[in-house]
Amino acid sequence: xxxxxxxxxxxxxxxxxxxxxxxxxxxxxxxxxxxxxxKQGVALAREAARRGARVRLIAAHVDGDMRDAAAVLTGxxxxxxxxxxxxxxxxxxxxxxxxxxxxxxxxxxxxPETVAEGKLKKDAVGESLTLTLVQTPDILAGLAAARRPGQxxxxxxxxxxxxxxxLLARGRAKAARKGADLLVLxxxxxxxxxxxxxxxxxxxxxxxxxxxxxxxxxxxxxxAVFDAVGCLPTA
Ligand code: CTP
Ligand code: CA
Numbered sequence: 001x002x003x004x005x006x007x008x009x010x011x012x013x014x015x016x017x018x019x020x021x022x023x024x025x026x027x028x029x030x031x032x033x034x035x036x037x038x039k040q041g042v043a044l045a046r047e048a049a050r051r052g053a054r055v056r057l058i059a060a061h062v063d064g065d066m067r068d069a070a071a072v073l074t075g076x077x078x079x080x081x082x083x084x085x086x087x088x089x090x091x092x093x094x095x096x097x098x099x100x101x102x103x104x105x106x107x108x109x110x111x112p113e114t115v116a117e118g119k120l121k122k123d124a125v126g127e128s129l130t131l132t133l134v135q136t137p138d139i140l141a142g143l144a145a146a147r148r149p150g151q152x153x154x155x156x157x158x159x160x161x162x163x164x165x166x167l168l169a170r171g172r173a174k175a176a177r178k179g180a181d182l183l184v185l186x187x188x189x190x191x192x193x194x195x196x197x198x199x200x201x202x203x204x205x206x207x208x209x210x211x212x213x214x215x216x217x218x219x220x221x222x223x224a225v226f227d228a229v230g231c232l233p234t235a
Pocket of ligand 1: 084103104105106107108109136137138139140141154155156157158174
């Protein structure tokens with residue numbers, strides 16, 4: 001790609017990246033989950049390390065080989081979590097020492113209100129099963145509200161949108177709600193997005209202004225994100 005990408009512009013910085021998708025247990029053997037592979041989060045961790053940062057990767061069910069490959073990178077440490085609650089605790093603790101926090105994980109919006117102590121049995125449950133789900137806390141909004149001066153908080157938003165205008169409209173509404181410094185928008189559907197090798201991202205500021213765009217591999221998207229971070233007045 002054109003342009004000069006500095007190789008060590010994150011030297012001395014601490015970057016926290018969440019990756020993968022959380023799982024919310026129903027009983028000891030079942031969970032509610034999502035299709036996130038963790039590929040984008042791992043690409044972000046790799047790119048941050050390449051630029052000289054110390055990186056803490058908070059991994060929620062990142063595909064095994066990818067997770068292990070990230071864990072052996074110089075400067076990268078991996079912490080495994082499972083539920084939205086665990087992820088919230090891990091990232092909140094790590095954020096206290098972070099210059100940049102990136103919420104790339106797909107966090108469950110709802111979890112079962114109760115978790116059965118033993119495996120749910122058909123003869124006890126009957127013909128149909130109704131689950132009550134309760135909202136999980138919005139971790140990104142919490143991090144954005146609590147950020148220190150100079151700390152940069154970045155969110156992701158995967159939207160099912162018909163076109164770029166719809167993606168931007170949804171993204172701008174979400175950016176205003178979250179209050180993060182940057183929101184990375186990408187379009188997903190049944191065919192593309194989760195698990196895919198390629199992606200198209202549009203990076204916007206909290207005020208909705210577009211600051212970067214990239215189309216290609218998730219590595220290229222990761223470069224665009226850190227370039228955009230580097231252009232923030234706070235960074
Ligand atoms: N996120 C979070 N905590 C949650 C849910 C989402 O921190 N409980 C983060 C994600 O990691 C992502 C950003 O918020 O960085 C946007 O997630 P998204 O699912 O697009 O937004 P929601 O606010 O959950 O809205 P909705 O799913 O209804 O579109
Ligand atoms: Ca959500």
